[in-house]
Amino acid sequence: MKKSANAKKGIRVLSAVMIGTIFLSLTACGGSQTATSSAAGSASAAGASSGKKWAGKTLTVCSWGGAIQAAQKKTIFDKFAEETGCTIVEDTDPSPAKVKAAVQAGKMEVDVWDVDTDFAFRGEKEGLFEKLDFNVIKKDGLVENFITEYSVPSEMSAICISWNTNQFSESNRPKNWTEFFDTAKFPGSRTLYSNPMSMLEAVLMADGVSIDEMYPLDVDRAFKYLDAHKKDIQTFWDSGSQSVQLVSSGDNPLGEVWAGRIIKAKEEGQPVEYDWNQAIITSDSWVIGKGSKNVEMANDFIAFATSAQVVADYAIEYPGNAPCNTDAYKLMTQEQVDKLASSPEKVKNQVYYDVKWWVDNYDAVYQRFQEWKLS
Numbered sequence: 001m002k003k004s005a006n007a008k009k010g011i012r013v014l015s016a017v018m019i020g021t022i023f024l025s026l027t028a029c030g031g032s033q034t035a036t037s038s039a040a041g042s043a044s045a046a047g048a049s050s051g052k053k054w055a056g057k058t059l060t061v062c063s064w065g066g067a068i069q070a071a072q073k074k075t076i077f078d079k080f081a082e083e084t085g086c087t088i089v090e091d092t093d094p095s096p097a098k099v100k101a102a103v104q105a106g107k108m109e110v111d112v113w114d115v116d117t118d119f120a121f122r123g124e125k126e127g128l129f130e131k132l133d134f135n136v137i138k139k140d141g142l143v144e145n146f147i148t149e150y151s152v153p154s155e156m157s158a159i160c161i162s163w164n165t166n167q168f169s170e171s172n173r174p175k176n177w178t179e180f181f182d183t184a185k186f187p188g189s190r191t192l193y194s195n196p197m198s199m200l201e202a203v204l205m206a207d208g209v210s211i212d213e214m215y216p217l218d219v220d221r222a223f224k225y226l227d228a229h230k231k232d233i234q235t236f237w238d239s240g241s242q243s244v245q246l247v248s249s250g251d252n253p254l255g256e257v258w259a260g261r262i263i264k265a266k267e268e269g270q271p272v273e274y275d276w277n278q279a280i281i282t283s284d285s286w287v288i289g290k291g292s293k294n295v296e297m298a299n300d301f302i303a304f305a306t307s308a309q310v311v312a313d314y315a316i317e318y319p320g321n322a323p324c325n326t327d328a329y330k331l332m333t334q335e336q337v338d339k340l341a342s343s344p345e346k347v348k349n350q351v352y353y354d355v356k357w358w359v360d361n362y363d364a365v366y367q368r369f370q371e372w373k374l375s
Contacts, residue, residue, distance in 0.1 A: 052085025059297050063114040064284075065092035066241070067264050071318035072114075079313075080304045086297065096123065099289060103128050108291035111298045118197065120151035120285035121359045130288040133299040141308055141327035143283070146355065151285040152306055153324035155314070158341035158350065159198050160279040162244075162262045164253035165271040176278050177206035180254060181229050189234035191243060191252035196369040197358050198280045201351050202256055205278050215354040219365055223372060236373065248272050259341035260320020279350045281342050283324065315340060 061077065063069045069092065077088045094113040100123075102108050115123070123129055129150040139147060146153040161180055163173045167188060174180040180190070180202075193199040200222040201214060207225045209218065226233075234252050237243040240261040247255040247262070248270040262274045286305060288298045304310060308327035315323045316332065322342035323329060329337055329344065337343045342350060 052083070054297050054300070055085030057085075057294065057297060058087045058089055059112065059294055059301055060089045060091055060110045061112045061114070061301070062091035062094045062098075062110040064094065068260060068318060068321070071314060075313040075317050076305045076310055079310065080301055083304070084297075084300065099123060099128055100126070103290045106291060108289040108293070110289050111292040111294045112301055113287050113289055114154050114284050115151075115287055117146050117151070117153065117283040117285045117355050118358050118362060120146075120287050121148065121355055122362075123287065124148055124150040128287075128290050130290055130292060130295050130298075132288065132302065133296075136299045137303045137306065141325040142306060143324055143326065145352070146283050146285060146324070151287045152302060154284045154286045154305065155311075155324050156281055156283050156322040156342055157320070158259040158276070158279040158281050158322070159193065159202075159256060160259050160262070160274050160276055160341070162247050162255050162257045162272055162274040164247050164250045165273050167250060167253040168273075170273070173273070173275075174254065175275060177202050178208070180256075181206045181225075181232065183229075183232050186254065188253040189251070190229075190232050191235045191237050191246045191255040192233055193243070193256050194236035194238050196365050197362060198282055198353060199256065200365070201280045201353060202278070205351070211278075211349070211351050214351055215357050217357065217361075217365075219361075219368070223368070226372065244270070244272065258320065260318055263320045263341075276341065276346045277349050279341065279346070281322070281347065281350050281352045283355075 063072055069090065073090065077090065080086070081088050091110055094110075094115045096115075096119050099113060099115065099119075102110065120129075131149050132152065137152060139152075143153050143156065161174055161177065168174075168186065172186075174182070174186055179185065192202070200217055200219065203222045203225050204214065204218065205211070207221060209221070235246060237246060237255075240258045243255055243257040244261045244265045246252040247257060248265055250271075257274070259274060259276070259279065262272055265272050266274070286302045288295055288302070292298055306325055308325050309331055311323045311325040312328035312331040315321065315328060316336050319336070319339040320341055322340045338345075340346075
């Protein structure tokens, strides 16, 4: 889920500063943080003498940058480095194009990728990933629909209705997707996700399709509805930061945005609000790149990252997304659970997207969407 054919959140997250760089935080054993190779060398030397399993070793992890990766660093990367003695090098932009390029070049410098789950399913068919070791990675509590031999869920994310609070009040704003497209009641331009996956579900709910009858998607019906409202959709955003900026600035006072992004924006004081009702729940997956030289350590990392306590810590740090391990809920307070984009109570009025349907139909629908935008 995330952008051009793959653009989803791929872009959803990348902060301009972080894009494309293998950067920054060399998180060494003990949690020190530096970008200098000399410091990394010192950290590795310190780790090597610690007696920990991966002391002196380096694991490269690629995620989505921005607030998501900052939360992962704090609750996953730093903790794994501390526990095992390794150094974690972070990279950003786990796009399909980047993964494929690394495999085709026979130079897999990234070990663990946090990819869109639909790409995890497609990439598996294309031989882009290493098979996971489920003697190490425990499936207990993991959301079963998103487990394959090559991938496990990393987090559940939600895309939801948002609005500019300078233009709409709590009592006078859209409360569902039908109202979202009601320009007579709520005037102003709209912005939608540039990826049909997740966006078409919102459109179909606006047209009256129930959550229980969502799949298989009635694509013809969705495009017919889009035809009728095309004039009201001013932009199709490609990144999470762009979506928030459009709503916050008032350029497009109503938007379909990533929950995590809008929560952070609200916390920063931007004039935005959101509603969980009819949110679409998507997911990301951990995978190991084909040709990784650190497969055993990568499996250890994924086992750590998907354990209930670590998942709970991450969900508390970044409540815009929900736990991929349902056992994590048991380790959180009710107040913490209530803040999640998809708590067990909220999910009753939300849609879990059907990954398998999108894997089978994505290319054709995406192509049709591109042609529709140009029509």
